[in-house]
Structures are given as structure tokens and as C-alpha cells.
Amino acid sequence: MPRKRDRPEVDEWIDADCYLRKGGNASENRSLRRNVGLRCPDSRPQKNIVTAVGEIPVTSGRSTFVFADLVGFSALTEAHGDQFAVNVVEHFAGRVEAWLPAFGDGSLKLVGDAVMIRCIEPRGAVELSLALIARSAEVARFPLIRIGMHSGTAVERGGDWYGFSVNLAARVSRRAGANEVLLTEQTVLDAGALPRVRLTTLGAQRFHNLATRIEVYRAERPDPPIAKRIDPVCRMPLSEGEALRRQEHDGIEYAFCSRRCERAFLADPDDFVNPTDIRGRF
Secondary structure (H helix, E strand, O other), rough: OOOOOOOOHHHHHHHOOOOEEEEOHHHHHHHHHHOOOOOOOOOOOOOOOHHHOOOOEEEEEEEEEEEEEEHHHHHHHHOOOOOHHHHHHHHHHHHHHHHHHOOOEEEEEOOEEEEEEEOHHHHHHHHHHHHHHHHOOOOOOOOOOOEEEEEEEEEEEEEEEEEEHHHHHHHHHHHHHOOEEEEEEEHHHOOOOOOOOOOEEEEEEEOOOOOOOEEEEEEEOOOOOOOOEOOOOOOOOOOOOOOOOEEEEEEEEEEEEOOHHHHHHHHHHHHHHOOOOOOOOO
């Protein structure tokens, strides 16, 4: 029986002596490309990586970077499965992309269960963020959102943005709570007047790996979205009419989006009860 061809080591695959030139057939070569994740180099001289990177067109400029993150996404994925979670993310990204033009020029990129939005106008970034919170709350069985932003310069390479401003915006978003929009003092200054936006200072905040404290503000509308019940298992927000099941535990009634979440809760309620959840709310 013919011996199955050994899979080459990664170093061998990277080497200029391509596996194809060592007798592999086209089918094996395609398989190896998938497994190793690298293109088979050809016989042409390879450029030095520093020289090659330096030749990539670079765009820089001042923008406001917004990170909008789905709250409780890990719990939702565990409770309802990968496909359901992917559908939620795609729906979220699609809605953001559809709304973005109404708030000025910008671009969007999906980053896991979050979206990174680059807005040219800082005022538009704040207005868009508040609209995302309000409009998403109107969607039945849609996760809560937390948003953070910062304004400054960044460098674009091949469709991705890099730099301090991008990193800080991501850190600010992780500091935000459910249905909360946080922005740095720089964004507040760049945005100028913000009609019907209430700004509350949270003071100078320290962020991971940053030596300087950053002044952070909360932005909100005078009429925030109506609070919903939170499924303690999948963290799905539920209006009174959307809760399919209810259970009481330690004098508190909890709402559930499905029988599956109710069963998981009843199996061990203490695994899902958070002391900050008052009557099942965030």
C-alpha cells in the first residue's frame, strides 16, 4: 500500500523550495496551504520585509474612533450557539452600516462581536453612538451595547487603522457599561456644542499601559431608553411582552427568552445570579 506523503514542516513550507517542486500534487498543495495558512513562495527574489512594508500606501489624519461592543455576547453564544451569535453580529453590523451615512462620512470594520467606526466629524460620532443605543433598544431580543470613543490622529495601512487614538478608544469602550456611551475629553472638545446631549464627567481615569490619566465623560439623552429585564443566562434584554418564561428566586422574579435558558437557570440558579442584577436588570 503506498505510504501517505508526510506533511512538510512549516519551516520547510516557508522555504523557497516549494513542496510542489518536491513532488507534491496540486490537491496536496491546496490542502497544505489551508493547513499551514501560508502561500507557497515562488522562485523570484523576495523583498526585505521592512522595505516591502515601507512601500504600502499610508493615510493619516484626524478622526474619531468609536468601538461599539455587544454586551453579554459570550453568554449569548454559549446559550444559543455559534450560528445564532453570528446572525446577531451580522445584523448589528448591517444596521450600523445603514445608519452611518446619516451622521457624516466614515467607515466601519467588524472586530469580533464589536464594530470599529471611524467618523470624520466628532459630533456625528457622538450622535451616531446615541442613536445606536436608542434604536437597538427598539429591536426585540437584541443585546445591549456599550460604546467608547476618542478623537485624534491615526495611521491607515491596507484598510486598518493603527495608533494611540484607536487603542484608547478600544479601552474606553471596555470601561463602558450596558447601554452607556463614554467619550474622552478630547472628543468633547472637538465635538463642540451637542444639542440634547447630557454630558457627565467621570473624572480622570487610568487605563492599562497608559501613564497619563484620561478625562472621561458619559453622554446620554435626557430621555434614555426604557430599561428591560435581562435574561440571567444569555443576558438578552427582554421587554415585558418578550419574556416567554418567568421564575422566582430569593424573592426576585427573573425573565427568560426561552425554555432552554429557564432550564439552565433552574439547574443551578446561583451560577447566574449577580448581586448587581436587581429584579433581573443590569
